[in-house]
Amino acid sequence: MAEASLPLDTGPARVLVVEDEPKLSALLADYLRAAGHEPECVTDGRDVLPAWTARRHELILLDLMLPGLDGLSLCREIRARSSVPIVMLTARADETDRLLGLELGADDYIAKNPYSPREVMARVKAVLRRSRGGGGGGGGAHHPVPPADAGIALPLQIDDAGWRANWSGQALDLTPIEFRLLRTLATQPGRVYSRAQLLGQLHDDGRAVTERAVDSHVKNLRRKLQHAGAGECIRAIYGVGYRFDA
DSSP states (O other): GGGSSSSSSOOOOOOEEOOOOOHHHHHHHHHHHHHTOOOEEOOSSSGGGHHHHHHHSSSSESSSSSSOOHHHHHHHHHHHHHHOOOOEEEEEOHHHHHHHHHHTOOOOEEEEESSSSSHHHHHHHHHHHHHOOOOOSSSTOEEOOOOOOOSSSEEEEETTTEEEEETTTTTOOOOOOHHHHHHHOOOOTTTTTEHHHHHHHHHHHHHOOOTHHHHHHHHHHHHHHHTTTTHHHHHHETTTTEOOOO
8 A cells, every 4th residue: 555655754844723722722732842843822713714824834733612713614714725634623522523524624533532632643643644745656747547448548647746636637626535535546447445445545543433434525525526627437336335437
């Protein structure tokens, strides 16, 4: 798998901590500094977009319940502007909330109860590793995905080293998870992947994630592909999973 070539050390990053509980915010900031990162703490939802616009943080730790503007609304606003990684932190562990956060574009979702700052740091490292790329020895080259029919030129191009993809020359603004999902499906057009198989490709850190999360990511990926003019290239196979049609 491409994961073997990912760097073990993600290096320092600017991280925006959006948390209205002062003690928890300070604790996260301390752990981030200890890991070499540069945290900036914001307590009010209305201050998030101005702070991120000013410094363009490389990752956002986003609480769900905030004064001024809630985390789900912020996730929607940020994702409309950027593919910056977003990790949601919340005391609400209901599956509906978790899936909604993923549908809006969050890259990860961590429940506070029980809450482990070390787990957060591990997730931060994993998300940064994926977002910064290094997913293969492509040397920065763009590789057209092999079509099911070798006589048909597929307009999808995937840059493994840069973790970028485009359709007919139009860049796809994908989250790291959406990129991994597209790469997995499109590398073998016509093959049907079960949700369990796709989960194994999307997450390699043993987290507890339901297969319904795949549906949320596929929904977002389909929307972006359709916006680029790709049409219905990812098809749902009832009772089985998903297939990429060239």
